[in-house]
Amino acid sequence: MKNSTKKTKPTGKNSSHSRNGAGRRTSVALPQQRTYDIPDYRLEKPSFTVRQTRKRDECCYEVSGDLNAPVPPIRESKYLDKRQCIEIYRWMVLNRKMEQALENLYKQGKVVGGVYFGLGQEACSCASAFALGKDDWLAPMIRNQGSLLVRGFEARDMMMQYMAKADSPTKGRDGTSHFGDISQRNVVSPISMLGDLVPVMAGVALGARLQGRNIAVMTYIGDGGQSTGVTYEGINFAAVQNLGLVLLVESNLWAYSTPSEMQYRVQDLAERAIGYGIPGVIVDGTDACQVYDAAHEAVERAHSGEGTTLIEAKMMRMKGHAIHDAADYVPKPMFEYWRRRDPIARFENYLVNVKKWLTPQEHQKLISEIESYLEKEREFAVNSPMPSPESAEGGVYCDDGCHQIKPKYGVPKARLRKSAPQGTRQEKAIHFK
Ligand SMILES: Cc1ncc(C[n+]2csc(CCOP(=O)(O)OP(=O)(O)O)c2C)c(N)n1
Numbered sequence: 001m002k003n004s005t006k007k008t009k010p011t012g013k014n015s016s017h018s019r020n021g022a023g024r025r026t027s028v029a030l031p032q033q034r035t036y037d038i039p040d041y042r043l044e045k046p047s048f049t050v051r052q053t054r055k056r057d058e059c060c061y062e063v064s065g066d067l068n069a070p071v072p073p074i075r076e077s078k079y080l081d082k083r084q085c086i087e088i089y090r091w092m093v094l095n096r097k098m099e100q101a102l103e104n105l106y107k108q109g110k111v112v113g114g115v116y117f118g119l120g121q122e123a124c125s126c127a128s129a130f131a132l133g134k135d136d137w138l139a140p141m142i143r144n145q146g147s148l149l150v151r152g153f154e155a156r157d158m159m160m161q162y163m164a165k166a167d168s169p170t171k172g173r174d175g176t177s178h179f180g181d182i183s184q185r186n187v188v189s190p191i192s193m194l195g196d197l198v199p200v201m202a203g204v205a206l207g208a209r210l211q212g213r214n215i216a217v218m219t220y221i222g223d224g225g226q227s228t229g230v231t232y233e234g235i236n237f238a239a240v241q242n243l244g245l246v247l248l249v250e251s252n253l254w255a256y257s258t259p260s261e262m263q264y265r266v267q268d269l270a271e272r273a274i275g276y277g278i279p280g281v282i283v284d285g286t287d288a289c290q291v292y293d294a295a296h297e298a299v300e301r302a303h304s305g306e307g308t309t310l311i312e313a314k315m316m317r318m319k320g321h322a323i324h325d326a327a328d329y330v331p332k333p334m335f336e337y338w339r340r341r342d343p344i345a346r347f348e349n350y351l352v353n354v355k356k357w358l359t360p361q362e363h364q365k366l367i368s369e370i371e372s373y374l375e376k377e378r379e380f381a382v383n384s385p386m387p388s389p390e391s392a393e394g395g396v397y398c399d400d401g402c403h404q405i406k407p408k409y410g411v412p413k414a415r416l417r418k419s420a421p422q423g424t425r426q427e428k429a430i431h432f433k
């Protein structure tokens with residue numbers, strides 16, 4: 001447990017510009033001073049910082065601190081059993097291997113546009129989506145391809161989408177991952193304007209509430225993207241309305257080429273939850289058990305109408321922003337530090353060596369099955385047709401009825417009431433029971 005409001009010595013002077021509490025006056029503690037708790041489930045708190053510097057005329061970054069700390073173990077889950085742990089591990093391996101296949105397709109010139117990776121973030125994507133129920137909703141961002149797999153999309157969907165094939169989810173109208181499925185899988189398409197998914201998902205939860213249900217709506221925002229105004233507005237609205245928003249803040253230390261040190265002044269982004277009046281927790285985003293437990297508790301809160309939760313998942317973006325970005329600006333020791341904390345290697349060690357839930361043979365079988373599944377998916381996607389030129393004019397603008405969104409859970413019990421006096425325009429008010 002960490003106290004987000006640091007107790008400092010009563011000096012009567014302004015505090016130094018530390019990362020936490022810059023410029024805050026730290027005079028004698030007042031009797032009514034409030035403190036807030038941000039539960040922190042990590043078994044390790046990395047202690048290093050990144051600083052901007054110059055090499056001749058070029059801006060670059062240096063890292064300093066303890067980069068040789070021992071790798072922490074996986075925290076035992078309060079909720080997951082053996083079968084579920086293996087299932088999450090399987091999704092994580094599939095997530096990674098599918099992205100490796102996408103990288104190869106890109107290098108073979110088969111991909112239209114770029115490719116975005118969630119390397120090092122597989123535990124965050126897969127274990128969080130795994131905590132959702134069938135009736136809950138998910139809105140992934142570009143790095144959450146693992147979440148899409150967990151939610152029932154096949155690898156071929158992602159592959160065909162990146163290759164803009166005719167049978168891809170957007171029928172070749174988009175080259176990256178702007179697709180969802182609002183009728184079967186309850187998945188809202190990613191929105192590239194960072195933060196815009198937050199109010200959209202709050203709206204989904206509100207819609208369900210008006211139809212008499214408390215559901216969980218999960219989405220993700222980066223450590224860079226969380227600074228946008230719409231993120232604040234969306235979380236605040238969800239918080240005020242007690243909507244079941246589960247927001248995973250993917251604290252992966254970089255926003256494109258900007259280190260998190262230059263994105264915000266709080267020590268941990270989970271502290272922002274205090275300002276919204278909602279619970280905030282910190283987890284190690286490379287530990288699937290921690291991610292699942294926090295997501296599960298947030299989903300439970302959502303289902304029981306207790307409202308919004310902010311989960312900060314600390315990890316590292318292990319590649320550049322997208323395939324075109326070699327991430328040369330990242331100090332190499334940072335990659336080495338986080339490579340030792342690889343979410344898949346550590347979970348494998350946990351399942352095979354620590355818990356002995358998988359024998360080496362069973363593990364090998366699991367990997368081979370994923371590989372042969374992916375090979376079939378790749379083959380199918382590569383050999384599927386491109387859209388016909390004549391089809392280009394369709395499916396871009398609204399075709400008749402294509403935007404008709406029907407209530408998912410049932411028509412609201414509404415009654416119409418005439419509220420205006422006779423002779424004036426009739427005003428209709430709808431009341432939900
Ligand atoms: C409102 C808005 N501003 C800027 C961008 C351009 N942009 C796309 S991704 C990105 C960096 C995002 O970093 P972060 O939120 O930390 O997510 P990460 O890529 O690390 O997962 C930026 C600046 C955008 N898409 N939307």
Ligand SMILES: [Mg+2]
Pocket residue numbers: 222223224250251252253254255256317
């Ligand atoms: Mg980031």
